[in-house]
Amino acid sequence: MSETETLARRRANWPAIYAAAVLVLGAVLALLIRATPVTEGARDWTAPMIPGGWMAWTFPVALFFWIIASLLVLFTILAIRFPEVPRRGILRIETTRGDRLFISLLGSAFICLGWLLLAGPPLWWALGLCAIYAAAVFRWV
Numbered sequence: 451m452s453e454t455e456t457l458a459r460r461r462a463n464w465p466a467i468y469a470a471a472v473l474v475l476g477a478v479l480a481l482l483i484r485a486t487p488v489t490e491g492a493r494d495w496t497a498p499m500i501p502g503g504w505m506a507w508t509f510p511v512a513l514f515f516w517i518i519a520s521l522l523v524l525f526t527i528l529a530i531r532f533p534e535v536p537r538r539g540i541l542r543i544e545t546t547r548g549d550r551l552f553i554s555l556l557g558s559a560f561i562c563l564g565w566l567l568l569a570g571p572p573l574w575w576a577l578g579l580c581a582i583y584a585a586a587v588f589r590w591v
Contacts (some may be wrong), residue, residue, distance in 0.1 A: 464531060471527060475520050482512045518555075525551055539591040550591055554584035 486509045487497040499507045525548055536544035545553070558580035565576035 467527065471523055475516075475523065478519075479516055482509065482516060485512075521551060541591055545591055547588075550588050553591060554580075554587040557583055557587065 483493075485499050486493045486495060487499065488494070489497060493509075495509045497508065499509065499512065505511075528547060534546055536546050536549075538544055561580050561583060562573055562576050565573060565579070569575075
């Protein structure tokens with residue numbers, strides 16, 4: 451098999467890889483939704499998923515970790531599919547997509563903690579600030 455045929459074969463597998471990742475992550479999300487307790491005929495999104503458990507595993511907490519896992523899977527696939535060269539931004543350090551993801555997640559955590567300190571819940575406006583911050587990090591850092 452020539453190098454061109456091997457390269458063409460690798461390219462042909464990417465749609466299957468994308469589909470497999472979407473199916474697996476979708477199945478996990480469906481299991482999380484199914485594990486959400488039902489109270490009086492309706493899903494109670496904030497009830498503990500594990501009664502008497504040591505941690506408050508509610509659907510929002512599980513969804514948060516699902517989103518983080520999905521981002522890691524997505525960025526792993528992107529790093530393999532489209533390798534990149536680190537770039538220098540306004541911080542004057544070389545960063546890759548993964549580095550910028552980490553910086554944006556860490557900064558978003560501090561934004562949410564600061565919002566809780568100064569304004570309290572709900573965090574919808576803080577989520578908007580986090581999205582703007584993440585967009586800025588991916589653009590300029």
